[in-house]
Amino acid sequence: MSGMSFSSREPSTCSTSVPKTHHSVTTMDGSLNTCSAKPAPAGFRRVSSTGEPSSCPVPGLGPGVLEMRVKEGSKIRNLLGFAMSRLQGGGHVSPVSQVMFTGTGRAITKTITCAEIMKRHIRGLHQVSKLQYRTVREVWQSREDESIQMTVVKKVPAIYIFLSKEPLDPLELGYQSPAEMSSSSEENTSGAATESSRKRHCSPCSYETVQLSKIKRSTQEHTATAYNY
Amino acid sequence: MLAHCTDDRKTPECSTKSMDPVEYTLRKRLPRKLPKRRNDVYINMKTDFKAQLARCQKLLDGGAGHKEICIHGLGLAINRAINIALQLQAFSQGALQLAANTSTVELVDDLEPEDPDEAGEPLTRTRNNSAIHIKVFYPNA
Numbered sequence: 001m002s003g004m005s006f007s008s009r010e011p012s013t014c015s016t017s018v019p020k021t022h023h024s025v026t027t028m029d030g031s032l033n034t035c036s037a038k039p040a041p042a043g044f045r046r047v048s049s050t051g052e053p054s055s056c057p058v059p060g061l062g063p064g065v066l067e068m069r070v071k072e073g074s075k076i077r078n079l080l081g082f083a084m085s086r087l088q089g090g091g092h093v094s095p096v097s098q099v100m101f102t103g104t105g106r107a108i109t110k111t112i113t114c115a116e117i118m119k120r121h122i123r124g125l126h127q128v129s130k131l132q133y134r135t136v137r138e139v140w141q142s143r144e145d146e147s148i149q150m151t152v153v154k155k156v157p158a159i160y161i162f163l164s165k166e167p168l169d170p171l172e173l174g175y176q177s178p179a180e181m182s183s184s185s186e187e188n189t190s191g192a193a194t195e196s197s198r199k200r201h202c203s204p205c206s207y208e209t210v211q212l213s214k215i216k217r218s219t220q221e222h223t224a225t226a227y228n229y
Numbered sequence: 230m231l232a233h234c235t236d237d238r239k240t241p242e243c244s245t246k247s248m249d250p251v252e253y254t255l256r257k258r259l260p261r262k263l264p265k266r267r268n269d270v271y272i273n274m275k276t277d278f279k280a281q282l283a284r285c286q287k288l289l290d291g292g293a294g295h296k297e298i299c300i301h302g303l304g305l306a307i308n309r310a311i312n313i314a315l316q317l318q319a320f321s322q323g324a325l326q327l328a329a330n331t332s333t334v335e336l337v338d339d340l341e342p343e344d345p346d347e348a349g350e351p352l353t354r355t356r357n358n359s360a361i362h363i364k365v366f367y368p369n370a
Contacts, residue, residue: 109307112359116333129329131311131363133319157311161331173328 044140044150065162066096070103070111079114080121087122087165097165104134104158115161119178125163129174134158254341268295272302272310282313289317289325289365297366303334307361314363328364333357 066086068079089095099118103111119125133155142148162168168175265271270285288298302310311329318325340352 106308108311109304109359112307112331112361116331116357116359120333127331129331131315131327131329133315157308157315159311159329173326174330175328176330 044142047139047141047149049136049138064096064098066099068099068101068114070101070107070114072106072110074107074110076110076114076117080117083114083118084121087118099163101161101163102158104136105156108157108159111159111161115163118163122165124178125165126168126178127176128162128164128168128172129176130160130162131174132158132160254343255338257336257338263301266299268298270298270300272300272306272313274306274309278309278313281309282316285313285317285365286320289321289367297364300363300365301360302363303360304358307359310361310363314365317365324367325365326368328366330362330364332360332362334360 066083068083070079083099086093086096087099101111101115115127119127134157135153135155138152138154140150140152142150170177268288270281270288272281285298285300288295300310300314302308314327314329318327334357336356336358338354338356340354342351
């Protein structure tokens with residue numbers, strides 16, 4: 001673990017080359033050094049960004065799996081509209097029974113939100129979530145001089161959320177069964193003793209909501225309630 | 230010893246939202262306090278990344294190291310939680326394994342009228358947010 005340096009920002013583990021030489025390629029070494037370089041080199045624009053296609057980490061896939069790649073600017077409404085229609089069977093094409101949401105970097109939160117909303121609309125979906133690093137290769141080109149290029153290879157975290165109507169292996173890491181869960185409940189593949197202590201119900205939460213909206217309260221009371229947490 | 234990492238973005242802060250005819254002050258309520266075992270780590274965006282990573286590492290290492298820890302992240306802290314988990318796995322040279330679970334958390338916002346004389350009622354608004362729970366453990370040999 002020698003030679004590790006951290007910045008307080010997210011370690012997207014990128015390394016950029018400083019000299020603007022012609023077609024300079026910067027590659028990552030094995031260690032996960034995080035750099036404090038700014039995300040976009042000044043005066044450059046990104047020409048291409050190719051992700052190394054990492055092998056799908058979920059074993060036991062059926063033949064037809066719908067892969068939904070969630071990007072940072074994707075609209076959840078569009079993503080879910082397409083995925084739902086495919087899952088429930090469009091007019092012209094046979095319905096798919098498995099869908100995989102993938103996202104990297106800033107799109108991870110959106111990916112999780114898509115999967116959660118889909119699970120709420122379609123009950124009985126089995127879920128397997130996987131995390132891994134994914135290498136992305138970007139080519140940046142200078143705005144002024146078109147010939148100056150820079151290739152950046154960086155590792156970004158990626159998430160793969162696999163939703164399936166068919167039952168999956170419960171012993172798989174990251175498996176979640178389609179039981180009725182509302183808020184912050186956790187499924188443990190091992191250590192079942194902790195499971196009962198971690199299951200939480202949503203009813204107290206909604207009870208608080210109803211109670212508070214009825215009564216007119218003062219500001220102090222609100223502050224006191226909030227600070228009780 | 231670092232303080233407990235609480236869920237982020239939920240401290241009561243006053244920010245005016247001017248969408249209703251009556252001006253309201255938005256107050257985000259903290260999410261429900263969840264029971265916390267010794268090997269539960271809640272990630273937030275306020276504490277330094279390196280400090281949170283070191284804390285997780287310390288929980289796993291050492292003579293009294295736990296066999297597994299659970300990393301939780303809510304909203305924007307999901308990315309950071311995933312990063313911490315992947316970094317821990319990378320440092321262990323493949324000895325650690327990750328298991329990720331996702332969930333939805335309900336958050337409640339309190340809207341208070343700006344003017345006490347205004348006819349507005351204190352409203353509450355609920356919204357949903359995504360959360361991730363990552364189990365980092367040494368698989369039994």
